[in-house]
Amino acid sequence: MQRKERLYAGYGDMPELQIPAQYARRALLRAAVFDTCGQEAAPTSASTVLTGVLTGVSRHSIAVHGGAGEQVLSLTPATVVWLGTQVTPSALRVGDLVIIRHQPRRAGADGPAPAVAERIWARIGRASGTIVAAEGRAEPEFLVDVGRQGGAERVVVAGASLRRIQVRFPRLAPGYLIDVIGTRHRGYLLAVAPATAQPPYRAGQPPAPPRSVGRLADPISGTAVWHEPVDEPADLLGLAYPELDPETHPETDYRAAGHARAVADHGCVRLPYLSLGSTVRVRNECTHRAVVLPVTSRGVIARQFCDRCLACGTSPKGRVADLTMAAFVELGGNLEDGCFNATLGLADWN
């Protein structure tokens, strides 16, 4: 089971976030051994992303209450708003959870001008995991094990979207993997679009990754996806990593869980063993934006999907990072696309 560990959104936020100091302190301890002074640091907060609850919307502006209090952003005709599909800002309702990518603030004559919102996603959600129960045909409902504590998640497929989802997920039956994007409603996710194509194997039976020899490729290419901040801060910049060291994170020991050895030691892509608190450099190959991010949770579901991303060209097979929503948007990803082609870089001293 994936147990989300809260980690630092920035060291300065540690007391407020009640994060395990043990993992945050690892960067300090690492620096006591290795000279990391010249290395790029993980940002303390997102520079172009705002998450929070919508408190007001007009034709020209939007007000959002987030971690830093209420903020107002400008809307332009180029602002894209997503609420299940592309809508106008008037479709947004006060109380909606939103995540916004905005342009950096510019200083004006009377202080900093409001940032301009580029894209707004309202009530967006994602269910990625194993179908454990399914019922209904016209508007089917599923219980999906998303790898978190607290039981399975309820997913309803909107009738109008059923065909679109079935094209990419032909086996909507227990035991198979599902990954859909939709809008959050009270107690369930209303799926409107597939996030990827369904792998042909049953959950827990991914093909063994090809062996690697000699030096490990650096950076490692693959797919970056996103997950919802269920028990993490909404604005956390981090990633769920698919390959935590099973010796020091026994809960990720898939050999002990009975998986075949070939797939137990490595998921769909051969990634170096890391730990909670390790940092990696994630680069969006579509937007050419890169940022150093800490490993904040276990990518239990990500290691099950041997899929490719087609956001810009065809990525190599396998998910290398399951980013928090804020990190995904900060790197220029569009949440409704579900993924972007990514490369993962390791620390220079490694």
Next chain:
Amino acid sequence: MLDVVREVQIPLLAALLIGGCAAKARRAISERSIEAGTGPTAMFPLRLRRPVAIAMCASELALGIGLIVTAGSFGAGRLALAVRLATALLFCTAVCALNELRTRRPDAGCGCFGELSDTPVSWQTITRAALLCVAALSPIGVRPLHMPGSPGQAAVVLAATAAELAALAALSPEVGELLVRLSNAEPCELRRVPVARTLAALRASSPWRRYSPYLISVTPSDMWREGCWRFVVFPGVLASRRVDVVFAVYLADRRGPVRAGVLDVGATPPRHAPLQISNHVLEKHNT
């Protein structure tokens, strides 16, 4: 010379067809799904994928055996012609199907040689299928195969075979994949290393001997791994101050380097420069 090149195609094509079928069958058994990863079947509706995959595999096996059986004097004539034409038709269909697959499912591999063919379909794969189509057409009308009559003839046969295999290898992403799988040298970042081995290497190192007198417990207070290094932290006291003594053990080999550092327990990172904390580091020691 040209006749020799045409004759060589028959055993080569037979080997490729039977090998392709065997690789697909191996994958089907290991993944418990006959249609898993068989390339162009991904373009068919779900209910048709299994029969299409079986038909592909069976036709490859049948044509491979047919090419061998009709290579000699048995079946020479119409039967040999039919088998060779059917083989050419199979590869011609493959060219079209791969081209279509590349357009419709750019993420899918061709599945030609089972799990070795997971690389997305490229122009090389399509060119290879076209080359094999031409190769299947070329032996039409050749006389029944026979053993080379002289060492010179045998050398020509070997040279033609080697040249064609080299051309096919250059067009095959599976070759690189196969070489990787045959090798056993896994990078240390990917190797699972037991904690007990790390602790044994640490306790045999010179940094351990230097810092162990300052430790107040020999039970690690934290342990984690980053690629080829495993970090082990022990509580200690140095110059009447509570410290964490951290060791980094290189995992690539049993007697790899060990590094050590000492950090004040009260050290907290500055707010905006999380990694620039050398002022809190009391001591570093490397072997």
